Amino acid sequence: MFRRILALTIKEFIGMLKNKKSRMVLILPPIAQIIVFGYAATFDLRDVPVAIYNEDQGDISRDVIARFEGSRAFRIIDNLDSDDEIAPVINLQKALVVLHFHREFSKNMLSGRPGELQVILDGRNSNTALIALNYVQTIIADFNRQWAADHSMPSAPARLVVRSWFNRMLDSHWFIIPGIVALLTIVVTLEVTALSVAKEREAGTFDQLLVTPMTPFEILVGKSLPGMIIGLIEGTFIIFVTCFWFDIPLRGSLLVLYSGLFTFLLSAIGIGLMISSISLTQQQGLMGAFMFLVPSVVLSGFATPIANMPKFVQDLTLLNPMRYILVIVRSVFLQGAGFELLWTQYIPMAVIGIVSLAVAAMLFKRRLY
Amino acid sequence: MGRTSETRLSFMRLKGLIWKETKQIVRDPSSIGIAFFLPVALLLIFGYGVSLDAEHVPIGIVIEQPGPEANDFAAGFRDSDFFDPVFYESVQDAEKDLIERKIMGLVWTRSDFARTLLSGTTAPIGVIVNGVDANQARIVEGYITGVWIKWLSSYALSHGKPLSLPVNIKHRIWFNSAVRSRNFLVPGLVAVIMTLIGGMLTSMVVAREWERGTMEALLVTPVRIREIILSKVIPYFILGMGGMLLSVYISIVVFDVPFRGSYLALGFASALFMLTAIALGLIISTAAGNQFVAGQIAIVITFLPAFMLSGFVFDINSMPVPIQVITYTVSARYFVSILQTLFLAGDIWPIYLVNCLWLAIMAFIFFLIIKKKSHKRLI
Amino acid sequence: MDQAQSWQDDFCIEVSGLTKTFGSDDKIITALDNCSFKVKSGMVTGLIGPDGAGKTTFMRLCAGLLVPDEGEIKVLGMDAVRDFLKVQSNIRYMPQRFGLYEDLTVQENLDLYSDLLGIPKERRQERYEILMRMTGLAPFKQRLAGRLSGGMKQKLGLACTLIKPPRLLILDEPTVGVDPVSRRELWEIVYSQVEEEGMSVLLSTAYLDEAERCQEVILMHEGHTLGQGVPSEFSQKLDGHCFMLDPGSIPKRSLQRELANRDEVIDCIILGEKIRLVTIDTLDSSQVKQIFQLPDEVEVAHAPPRFEDAFIWLLKERLISLGRDVKLKVITHKKISDLPDEDIIVVKNLKRRFGNFYAVNGISFTVKRGEVFGLLGANGAGKTTTFRMLCGLLPASEGELYVAGENLRKARAKARERIGYMAQKFSLYVDLTVIQNLNFFSSAYGLYGKKQRERVEWALDAFDLRQEANTLSRDLPLGFKQRLALAAALMHEPDILFLDEPTSGVDPLARRQFWAHINSLADAGVTIMVTTHFMEEAEYCDRIVIMKRGKILAEGTPEELKKKYHPPGVDNPTMEDTFITLIEMKET
Incomplete structure (x- = not known):
């Protein structure tokens, strides 16, 4: 039995790697995706275009502006001379932020009253606007602290001492890139498994396989192994890039990480083979994989948190293996979490894997005809 | 033809x-x-x-020594739509839950919170956010800052000395003011x-x-x-x-x-x-x-x-x-x-x-x- | 139209020095190699040759769909390279796979082509009626083209090209996958057009018996033209070379095998109980007996030559001039000699239902060990369904099914170890090399170690695959693919071999080689079950059943059937005559 499974696995591999095109499909997308995702997918802003409308007659506003000039996050693109210019500069997306210093800004501050700074933001992408506002607030808060100290003003009665654990600089790459490990492995695994049976059906080789004494179980295992092996190899590749190219700390143990990857691949393969045994043609397999992949990526917490979704969608995500592996990968990478923290994430994936493999095997037997 | x-x-x-x-x-x-x-x-x-809008973010509030000031501060979180506060008496418990992803962040007032406030020096309020999801963490941090500022001004007002910040930001987000x-x-x-x-x-x-x-x-x-x-x-x-x-x-x-x-x-x-x-x-x-x-x-x-x-x-x-x-x-x-x-x-x-x-x-x-x-x- | 009729020229297609290659640097395939010939106007010209002869490439070149590497093509006097738009507007072309929109109805397909050809609305009705009458599609006007049978699809495809009778009609294998009855009707339509409209028709076919229906043929092989002329001229040259041998009690297969490889012989095949022999020299019966040292009980009689004989002759000459071996190979197989008369396949009242439709509706037959058993029928007769049930690929809805003594409804896996299966189209892994395929299938059948190595070696030798052992099976010529598929099915030395249309598309020599293998297997006691479209192949079988609409119409040896069902007035019916007679008889 093992010999037959092994023969099938070897055959699958030769078939997959022999052909230049299919080799490309396995190698190019992961590289392209990790570069694009790695660099493009970030919520951190750089060079936010800022327009300054400075009505202030004193000098303090210039000190404030200097702080903006010194920040990597902002780039001053224009100085405005009147109220009327604010709307066009925002409307035309020339500036994302307009800083409006009031006429009495310096005067008020020198006399101990608050200097008023109006911040106008383009809310067409409200997330970007919020982040930019956050940056503005940070710069102003710094300035305020300095000012209060220099002018021996009474300080606020309480202040926040903020620390962020696991990602001190709150670099969103640290969040996105480990997630890519999960994303790419599921894409590759589905590609390998979801088409494997359909491809043979189309070519007529499946019949040829079925008339041999191989049992459906043997075929199933033989078809699963390549997905598992390729998934693990590509996963390793991406983990490697994550650690050594993007310099993201791997704080937990590889054992915990790989157990997670293994369970995750099991569930992905189960689902892939399920799709494959339903589809009669490769095209159906492809559509099926796509139909599964898109929601499972969107609803996994890969880019946006599950907690923000409506309740019923949150419940739906419990069926999504990606949700669990993302937690595992990120916790292991950034938090150094071990099994005692993560065991609740392994179980659902294992259940999904076993159930879907069983269903695949059943469909498989039924669709023999 | x-x-x-x-x-x-x-x-x-x-x-x-x-x-x-x-x-x-x-x-x-x-x-x-x-x-x-x-x-x-x-x-x-x-x-x-x-959706990038965080609502009902579970957040840990650690009050080591309950008192009117600390309670007032905590009330700000309870009244906010952004937060679902969970209360702790010791910071260790809260930190444990933070590690276990039960809460996104924690806000911690020490036992000497009221005393420091009264003494006129600045009382530190500890904030720890889980930085794994950096974007979310930043948003949560912003919300916490909002609650804090709101509390500051009402505290100042109730003590007869309106809060005065050197530079006071007023922001307007155009086109999508509700963000x-x-x-x-x-x-x-x-x-x-x-x-x-x-x-x-x-x-x-x-x-x-x-x-x-x-x-x-x-x-x-x-x-x-x-x-x-x-x-x-x-x-x-x-x-x-x-x-x-x-x-x-x-x-x-x-x-x-x-x-x-x-x-x-x-x-x-x-x-x-x-x-x-x-x-x-x-x-x-x-x-x-x-x-x-x-x-x-x-x-x-x-x-x-x-x-x-x-x-x-x-x-x-x-x-x-x-x-x-x-x-x-x-x-x-x-x-x-x-x-x-x-x-x-x-x-x-x-x-x-x-x-x-x-x-x-x-x-x-x-x-x-x-x-x-x-x-x-x-x- | 008047113009079309008055247009007079001797040739509708003239090509000279035509060469066309495909592929990139690493693998160049020469589809046409310096071809020069002319196709006469006003008649049906057949382009005859096996797969890979270059027929389709030639037709596409004529239709202006491809540009030649070298050479000239003139179609209806126009340059098919420079004026391809004009050519495309003046000829009609039916590609191999109908070119119909399967999700449109018959009527809608006709309407579309009327629009494309610019037929005025008021003239259409009249033309449609003529075409519908001709094709017999009138009752199916509202049916989706995809729901038509293979034969009807071809007729509709033909009708679409005839909406506006062109001066030149090019048909690429119009009769492939079509049962003999529909095939005959297609030919009738084509000829009626040639006569009524003065049309020129160029069509290609891999069926050699169809060549005789053409007024002129061009024989092609691997991009070369082997000859051109009237079919009967080709066969007349072999008058006096053809003989029918009645072997009496001598085993026909071994006799055939012995004769086939003699240098004096062009061709030797089994026809029912008899053997047909074509010799290189003109001989008489006694000379045949003498030269081949035939025992007295073998009766030798002259037979009329056929077109196929001539084709084989030309083909062999060409292959020999290329230095290739044309001798038939024999393979060895372990002798299964115990209980020769055992019924190895027993089918009783077998039924298979799909929804409300019975694809197989209560058939019964038995196959004896060592028999070559043929399953024949028109498209949709239920052959393939029956076959799949016998191989254990499809469960039966009702009835009993024993294969090699195992009840297939219960012990499917056990029976599978004793059968070999070769599917309709080449269905081994095209991404794997020959040796990888053999290794895989031998492992799948549970062979390993020394035994596995032995069998793989055996397969490479017996099927002459050693030179191609490391070639991707995708790149193999069709004949090699067939041998590889057969080898893969025999890795585990099965008792029963199932062959689903094993030789469609291969050239006649490859088919003969293939049957030589089959015959040696049958001699070793392997039971062979085969489905086929080639009526001639049916004659290689010991016994056949003919199916229609899920039922068995007739069962018996080819001789018996030919005697029992032959068209009135025909003394020496072919299997095809018998088949059509039988089908039509049961129709009425």
Whole structure:
């Protein structure tokens, strides 16, 4: 039995790697995706275009502006001379932020009253606007602290001492890139498994396989192994890039990480083979994989948190293996979490894997005809 | 011999081809499905699934020594829609829950909180956020700061000395003052989804004709290649516009996104964009030669770039320059910009026209490529 | 139309020095190699040759769909390269796979082509009626083209090309996959057009018996033309070379095998109980007996030459001039000699239902060990369904099914170890090399170690695959693919071999080689079950059943059937005559 499974696995591999095109499909997308995702997918802003409308007659506003000039996050693109210019500069997306210093800004501050700074933001992408506002607030808060100290003003009665654990600089790459490990492995695994049976059906080789004494179980295992092996190899590749190219700390143990990857691949393969045994043609397999992949990526917490979704969608995500592996990968990478923290994430994936493999095997037997 | 009409378009042939294409669409549930079911399903999934607005964030409040001041401060979290506070008596318990992802962050007032406040020195309030999701952490931090400032001013007021900050920020977020992320995500999604739909609809159709051998038979008739191209573009254009209309309707009605521009402008831009999407699909289709490869390429080269590089969620300006350059070749980028402007800001003609111009240029180039790539010959 | 008729020229297609290659640097395939010939106007010209002869490439070149590497093509006096648009407007072309829109109805397909050809609305009705009458499609006007049978699809495809009768009609294998009855009707339509409209027709076919229906044929092989002329001229040259041998009690297969490889012989095949022999020299019966040292009980009689004989002759000459071996190979197989008369396949009242439709509706037959058993029928007769049930690929809805003594409804896996199966189209892994395929299938059948190595070696030698051992099976010529598929099915030395249309598309020599293998297997006691479209192949079988609409119409040896069902007035019926007679008889 093992010999037959092994023969099938070897055959699958030769078939997959022999052909230049299919080799490309396995190698190019992961590289392209990790570069694009790695660099493009970030919520951190750089060079936010800022327009300054400075009505202030004193000098303090210039000190404030200097702080903006010194920040990597902002780039001053224009100085405005009147109220009327604010709307066009925002409307035309020339500036994302307009800083409006009031006429009495310096005067008020020198006399101990608050200097008023109006911040106008383009809310067409409200997330970007919020982040930019956050940056503005940070710069102003710094300035305020300095000012209060220099002018021996009474300080606020309480202040926040903020620390962020696991990602001190709150670099969103640290969040996105480990997630890519999960994303790419599921894409590759589905590609390998979801088409494997359909491809043979189309070519007529499946019949040829079925008339041999191989049992459906043997075929199933033989078809699963390549997905598992390729998934693990590509996963390793991406983990490697994550650690050594993007310099993201791997704080937990590889054992915990790989157990997670293994369970995750099991569930992905189960689902892939399920799709494959339903589809009669490769095209159906492809559509099926796509139909599964898109929601499972969107609803996994890969880019946006599950907690923000409506309740019923949150419940739906419990069926999504990606949700669990993302937690595992990120916790292991950034938090150094071990099994005692993560065991609740392994179980659902294992259940999904076993159930879907069983269903695949059943469909498989039924669709023999 | 008949007239030399080799280069002239024939209305009868074109009508016959369009009629044929239309019937095929009607009889093939998959194209109707792709045009109508898929955008609705995707829009709903994304619309509900993709939200950056944190609400009811579980947050730990550690009050080591309850007292009126600390309780007042904590009340700020209880009253906020952003937070679902969980109370702890010791910071160790809270930290444990933070590690176990039960809470996103914790706010910690020490036992000497009240005493320090009264003494006139600054009382530290400890804040720890879980930085794994950096974006979310930053948003939570911002919310906590908001609660803190609110508390500060009311505390100052109740002690008779109004809070005075050296620089006081007043912010206004235009176009989306409630900062609903759905308002910008949903229009962006419409662009992403329609890129995919347009590409998928057409990428398969030419490939299908080659695969089934019908193209070969078609070519050896008096038909002109332009007639074949037009007969593919027109029905799928109408179908795609139908899907677009449906998506816009869902955006406005289901997701309550305001629409501040004019429908005419929306229609025109959508039409231009649809042309680029369909043209891209046709290019893929002509290049791929079979439906399977065409479908695969369509997903890879339409969907992913539209999702990642159109600026619909990730800010283009913040990307490294080489990647920014690539975004110029993604037609969804222009359409995202148009849609976000039309929906949230209104008809801002300079932006609208520049982006339309880009779309028109892209459509033109795509059709040139199609013209060059397709001939009445097999190779 | 008047113009079309008045247009007079001797040749509708003229090509000279035509060469066309495909492929990239690493693998160049020459589809046509310096071909020069002329196709006469106003008649049916057949392009005859096996797969890979270059027929389709030639037709596409004529239709202006391809550009030649070298040479000239003139179609209806126009340059098919420069004026391809004009050519495409003036000829009609039916590609191999109908070129119909399967999701449009019959009527809609006709309408589309009327639009494309610019037929005025008021003239259409009249033309449609003529075409419908001709094709017998009138009752199916509203049916989707995809729901038509293979034969009807071809007729509709033909009708679409005839909406506006062209001066030149090019048909690429119009009769492939079509049962003999529909095939005959297609030919009638084609000839009526040639006579009524003065049309020129160029059609290609791999069926050699169809060549005799053409007024002129061009024989092709691997991009070369082997000859051109009237079919009967080709066969007349072999008058006096053809003989029918009645072997009496001598085993026909071993006799055939012995004769086939003699240098004096062009061709030797089994026809029912008899053996047909074609010699290189003109001989008489007694000379035949003498030269081949035939025992007295063998009766030798002259037989009329057929077109196929001439084709084989030309083909062999060409292959020999290319230095290739044309001798038939024999393979060895372990002798299964115990209980020769055992019924190895027993089918009782077998039924298979799909929804409300019975694809197989109560058939019964038995196959004895060592028999070559044929399953024949028109498209949709239920052959393939029956076959799949016998192989255990499809469960039966009702009835009993024993294969190699195992009840297939219960012990499917056990029975599978004793059968070999070769599917209709080549269905081994095209991404794997020959040796990888053999290794895989031998492992799948549970072979390993020394035994496995032995069997793989055996397969490479017996099927002459050693030179191609490391070639991707995708790149193999069709004949090699067939041998590889057969080898893979025999890795585990099965008792029963199932062959589903094993030789469609291969050239006649490859088919003979293939049957030589089959015959040696049958001699070793392997039971062979075969489905086929080639009526001639049916004659290689010991016994056949003919199916229609899920039922068995007739069962018996080819001789018995030919005697029992032959068309009135025909003394020496072919299997095809018998088949058509039988089908039509049961129709009424």
